[in-house]
Amino acid sequence: MFSNITFKMGITTMFLSVILILPNFAQQNLTRPRASQQASVSQRIGLTDITIDYHRPGVKGREIWGKLVPYDQVWRGGANENTTISFSTIVNINGNEVPAGKYGFHLIPTEKNWTVILSKDNAAWGSFFYDESHDQLRFITTPKAIDFQEWLSYTFDDVSANSTTVSLRWENLSIPFTIDVDVKKLVAEDMREQLTGLAGFGWQGWNQIANYYMLNDMDMNQALGFVEKSIQINKNVTNLFTKAVILESVGKIDESSKLKKEAFAAANENEINTLGYQFLFAGKIDNAMEIFKKNVEMHPDSWNVYDSLAECYAAAEDNKNAVEYYSKALEKAPENQKKRIIGTIDNLKGS
Numbered sequence: 182m183f184s185n186i187t188f189k190m191g192i193t194t195m196f197l198s199v200i201l202i203l204p205n206f207a208q209q210n211l212t213r214p215r216a217s218q219q220a221s222v223s224q225r226i227g228l229t230d231i232t233i234d235y236h237r238p239g240v241k242g243r244e245i246w247g248k249l250v251p252y253d254q255v256w257r258g259g260a261n262e263n264t265t266i267s268f269s270t271i272v273n274i275n276g277n278e279v280p281a282g283k284y285g286f287h288l289i290p291t292e293k294n295w296t297v298i299l300s301k302d303n304a305a306w307g308s309f310f311y312d313e314s315h316d317q318l319r320f321i322t323t324p325k326a327i328d329f330q331e332w333l334s335y336t337f338d339d340v341s342a343n344s345t346t347v348s349l350r351w352e353n354l355s356i357p358f359t360i361d362v363d364v365k366k367l368v369a370e371d372m373r374e375q376l377t378g379l380a381g382f383g384w385q386g387w388n389q390i391a392n393y394y395m396l397n398d399m400d401m402n403q404a405l406g407f408v409e410k411s412i413q414i415n416k417n418v419t420n421l422f423t424k425a426v427i428l429e430s431v432g433k434i435d436e437s438s439k440l441k442k443e444a445f446a447a448a449n450e451n452e453i454n455t456l457g458y459q460f461l462f463a464g465k466i467d468n469a470m471e472i473f474k475k476n477v478e479m480h481p482d483s484w485n486v487y488d489s490l491a492e493c494y495a496a497a498e499d500n501k502n503a504v505e506y507y508s509k510a511l512e513k514a515p516e517n518q519k520k521r522i523i524g525t526i527d528n529l530k531g532s
Contacts, residue, residue: 217260224337224345227364228371230269233286233335233347235259240331245352250290255298257307258286258349259333265303266347273361274299275320284317288349288356294321295356324354365397387411388420395427396463418448419456426468450480454489466497484513488522500529 217236224231238260243249250256258264267283285300287308299318300311333351343364349356372390380386388411394404404427411420421444429437445453457472473490480486491506504526511522 215261219261220334222335222337224340226340226343226345226360226362228270228367229272229362229364230267231272231337231345231347231360232267233264234267235264235286235333235335236261237332237334238351239333240329240352246290246354247292252291253289255287255289255308255311258288260307262307263303263305266299270362270367273363274318275322275358277318277320279318285311287311294323296320297322297356297358320358322356322358324356326353327355329353365399369393369399382414384411384415384417384420387414388423391420391423391427392459392463395423395430396465401427401431416447418444418452419459421447422456422472426465445475445479450476450483450486453479454485457489457493461493461496466493469493470497482513484510484515484518487513488518491525495525495529500532504529 215236217238219234220237221232221234223233236259246252264286265283266286268279268281270281272279272281279299282301283303285298285303285305287298287300289296289298297320298311298316301315301317302310302312305311327350330350330352333349336348336350338346338348338357344359344361346357346359369390372386372393375381376386376390387407391404391408391411394400394407405424408420408424408427412424421440425437425440425444428434428440448456453472453476457469457476460466460472461469470490470493473486473493476483476486477490487506487510491503491510494500494503494506507522507526507529511519511526514522
């Protein structure tokens, strides 16, 4: 059993330890809202995700360019820590290829053109520790005048299937630059990778990648190789017609015609109709038209084949033929379809 003296010495030691530790705790700052709050914007182009993380300072009555943000000095493009920009795949910026990754984003403002910098350092505080030797990319852009904007922001403008313009906007200036993505190449690479997994055991994936190559005018020899794998797994109207269209595109007309006959001979009405819509939704109206016409020829008693062919004519902006075939569909259609078809005909006649 401890003596009273030992107990008192222990209490004293513990008290002294607490006293010594307290100053260290006192130096820790509690989290409070920042004047320049954190923000993030993202945009997907194809399969590529682009994200910008930054902090938003306000003008607050100050003169910004050349004063608060000095000319001819590296600036973080925001407040507080690094502004960063990240890409999930390779991109192209102002004609320069940039690997996937996260980059510190800096600028050098001037009274005319600005320098935009992507740095391999992305975790620094602002631009205070910026090192030019760590640049991934530098390029020049020209600011544009805009209406007054109190809070700094980044926007994705002019978004298309393959590109977007990024703009830093603050006070009375916008600083734009363009990001391009080779979507076709990246999608094809992603499809090929998927086909090394479970998708590679089914016929559908091989047909889809063959279709993608064909629809986007890519390597037709590779497309033929892909569709052959699909046919080997399960020969059907879909992959046979895909192969036929690929053969047609490389000038092998006789082989293509023979294969189309084989494809249609083995298919039912629904399979042919589904195939037609695949081409219609892909924007290949001529191929879709050929398929829907063949379905009408093979199944003249079905209201649905006339309805689908009419829809294809409407997509081709051939309202006269669209009305004709919707009218034929109406003659054979069940009661629950007639109201829709009549409304469609009225719309086509009125346009």
